[in-house]
Amino acid sequence: MKRFLVIGLGQFGYELAKALTDKGAEVIAIDRNMNLVEGVKDFVTSAVNLDSTDEDALRSLNLDGLEAAIVAIGEDWEASILTTAILKELGIENIIARRAGDIQGKILEKIGATRIISPEINIADQLARNLISPGVLEHIALPDGHTIFQVEARPEFYNKTLIELDFRRNFGLLVVGIQRKKANVTESGEVYMETENISLPSATEAIKQGDILVLVGMKADIETFISRE
Amino acid sequence: MKRFLVIGLGQFGYELAKALTDKGAEVIAIDRNMNLVEGVKDFVTSAVNLDSTDEDALRSLNLDGLEAAIVAIGEDWEASILTTAILKELGIENIIARRAGDIQGKILEKIGATRIISPEINIADQLARNLISPGVLEHIALPDGHTIFQVEARPEFYNKTLIELDFRRNFGLLVVGIQRKKANVTESGEVYMETENISLPSATEAIKQGDILVLVGMKADIETFISRE
Numbered sequence A, B: 001m002k003r004f005l006v007i008g009l010g011q012f013g014y015e016l017a018k019a020l021t022d023k024g025a026e027v028i029a030i031d032r033n034m035n036l037v038e039g040v041k042d043f044v045t046s047a048v049n050l051d052s053t054d055e056d057a058l059r060s061l062n063l064d065g066l067e068a069a070i071v072a073i074g075e076d077w078e079a080s081i082l083t084t085a086i087l088k089e090l091g092i093e094n095i096i097a098r099r100a101g102d103i104q105g106k107i108l109e110k111i112g113a114t115r116i117i118s119p120e121i122n123i124a125d126q127l128a129r130n131l132i133s134p135g136v137l138e139h140i141a142l143p144d145g146h147t148i149f150q151v152e153a154r155p156e157f158y159n160k161t162l163i164e165l166d167f168r169r170n171f172g173l174l175v176v177g178i179q180r181k182k183a184n185v186t187e188s189g190e191v192y193m194e195t196e197n198i199s200l201p202s203a204t205e206a207i208k209q210g211d212i213l214v215l216v217g218m219k220a221d222i223e224t225f226i227s228r229e
């Protein structure tokens, strides 16, 4: 049973405490705002109202066997920097800190954060890709460049099988799924559309008009593929 | 050339305006805080200091051919709701609004937002998965369940080829990449590690100790695979 310390229960910290708890972890949740502590105490392992810049207060917690500490403080640069420094001092090895600015992010790394995250930067980047690429419906990349995305099938693909199209050789991409709309009829004769999810389609699967292809590859190959539309 | 309207230049709005501009789009950036408008005017198409809850002020902008409007206002519920309603009134079809709370998110949808986003919820969920799953280094899912993730190769895979392991039949997953550490020697005899990225590995590729596998599949199959460790 993994144990985590989450400091700061704004939207991000709250959602993180909730997600970790849902996945079966033990969560110690901290905030200096009593209302926010109240808001999580029904589901986290323990909820504590304290100021994380107070070293004695943090020392008073039982932090044995902690998998990681997450500093989810948002706007207060001083508080997130000081808190990170104290956690390092207490011997916590895995400290994930949220960055609120360029310089502050660099400081956090220097004083002990093993990983810096920015929900705003990540999602802004994903959203920008989504908005810009024609027909690319969702587009998500791992930090190493491997990317998964969905795109509407182009006319030149209709009625050709995956083995004929050979995405791997021609585009450096793999088709890992196809979403196909099927028309169904209810007993009363009403037609409704249903989405069929073909996971890991076989090589003999033929692409139809209206299909949404789920593709995987490296970022550069995907950019090339998209720009060829 | 796609045109976007970004209202609210906090961290998220700022990063979005920047990402869209980097990708070649025209961006009209709005904030009621002059300093933040100053902060983007060197790179966006046009930066305007106005209050987006002022209908006349928004009407004064040229919003023809707008691909989408993004309401990136964070904490001010009233402002983001009112702004969304005005944009709908002005005939903007594609309105993406950032949610700041459960109820407020529902209200935004009811009054015209075509899509709601929450950087905090998305990244909290991704981070929670990252923290909980042993050996799963990055784990990102499309909304439809298709997921890409990295995992350390298990001992039972060492020295077996992909065709022997048949991930597709045995786990419902595809191996789309392998990251392998290679030891190199400099001229002065110093050994350093380099990461080799094998994209779309062939069926005859054998897995080695220390390999990181990049896998794709549906969420449920991935959960099963991870839990079998």
Ligand SMILES: Nc1ncnc2c1ncn2[C@@H]1O[C@H](COP(=O)(O)OP(=O)(O)OP(=O)(O)O)[C@@H](O)[C@H]1O
Binding pocket: A007, A008, A009, A010, A011, A012, A013, A030, A031, A032, A033, A036, A050, A051, A052, A053, A072, A073, A074, A075, A076, A079, B120
């Ligand atoms: N020294 C501290 N000790 C404990 N909690 C703190 C401390 N400083 C800030 N916090 C808490 O951190 C939480 C998040 O910080 P803040 O509200 O500034 O960030 P935010 O960017 O608005 O967060 P979010 O985007 O997650 O809603 C707040 O609830 C605040 O009470």
Ligand SMILES: Nc1ncnc2c1ncn2[C@@H]1O[C@H](COP(=O)(O)OP(=O)(O)OP(=O)(O)O)[C@@H](O)[C@H]1O
Binding pocket: A120, B007, B008, B009, B010, B011, B012, B013, B030, B031, B032, B033, B036, B050, B051, B052, B053, B072, B073, B074, B075, B076, B079
């Ligand atoms: N009515 C309005 N008109 C124009 N800009 C507005 C209006 N209301 C709020 N804003 C701007 O929206 C921006 C983002 O809002 P806010 O700072 O409340 O959110 P935040 O959650 O802290 O943002 P982030 O997490 O992106 O830093 C602010 O710069 C603010 O000036």
